[in-house]
Amino acid sequence: MKRPTIADVARRAGVSKGAVSYALNGQPGVSETTRQRILAIAAEIGFSPSSAARALSGATAKAVGLALCRPARILGIEPFFMELISGVEAELSARSYALTLQVVADQDAEIAVYRRWWAERRVDGVFLCDLRTDDQRVPALEELQLPAVVIGGPGHTGTLASVWSDDAAALVETVEYLVALGHRRIARVGGLPSLLHTEIRTDAFTDVCRRLGLEEATTVWSDYTGEEGARSTRRLLSSANRPTAVIYDNDVMAIAGLSVAQEMGLAVPGDLSIVAWDDSPLCQLVHPPLTALGRDIPAYGAHAARQLLAVIAGEPVSGLQDETAHLTPRGSTAPPRGR
DSSP, X not given: OOOOOHHHHHHHHTSOHHHHHHHHTTOSSSOHHHHHHHHHHHHHHTOOGGGHHHHHHTOOOOEEEEEEOSOHHHHHHOHHHHHHHHHHHHHHHHTXXXXXXXXXXXXXXXXXXXXXXXHXXXXXXXXXXXXXXXXXXXXXXXXXXXXXXXXXXXXXOTTSEEEEOOHHHHHHHHHHHHHHHTOOEEEEEEOOTTXXXXXXXXXXXXXXXXXXXXXXXXXXXXXXXXXXXXXXXXXXXXXXXXXSEEXXXXXXXXXXXXXXXXXXXXXXXXXXEEEEESOOGGGGTSSSOOEEEEOOHHHHHHHHHHHHHHHHTTOOOOEEEOOOOEEEOOTTOOOXXXX
16 A cells, blocks of 8 residues: 555546645635545545645655554653663664654554554654564555564564564573572563563573473563562562562563562572563662663664664665673572572
């Protein structure tokens, strides 16, 4: 599906492009009957009156879009997206591009935003985040022929370009490190189970624990918030055979887990070792500072922006494997007590 143009409106209405411009911009030069017919045709094919001048000149929007299906309150407290956006903005501003950000309720709403942005010439391309295994947004963007880059993968991106990091390798490194310390009961507090990167991490965690013959390897799912991270931790630490180490899928949940452990009278790292994903400055502001998996997230965002601008320019672009998160041991991990 091509983005509708002013020429499409003119052809359907049987008038010149100039007449379409007059009608869409409320200028004299066409009869009221013709104006109403042109407006009706423009609405029918998804051409926005507000985009008429830009379409006539052939100019681009000089903006790209990012629609996020996450509660706004989570975006306000989770450092990952703020760091990602800072990297995107740094690259875009250097090219005189702007970023349009919108929070949406679900995938259908997100696809509707893409259609509107593309029809109204609001953006020249978009980023797609939080990839799912059978993601309906991918074929929708392919149908629209809207330039796009998926921040995530590998795989499940169709013909769209992507930027991704090897989460499985990072998780395997973490479990092997904890086992080397002597831990045999390791749990994980994962993110949203519908997300592809959560599935990749879960599969990697299950496989490496099985390979290493661990006694207990439990994953519980959460939503990245401190509240749910705390609730999941409380449930794990209240079990009869509580874990001696927990890996969290983000730093906010890990910090909440640290608070729960201390509230329950457990020493970190003596009674419980904690590892956080996304090594933000928050990880070093708590006591003890958190062992964490981290990478240069602003650079990750900048690489995605560079990819998208290349797609918009018509350059051949495929998948880009970015830096794998590396483990930084700090005070929250140690051999389990009694070893």
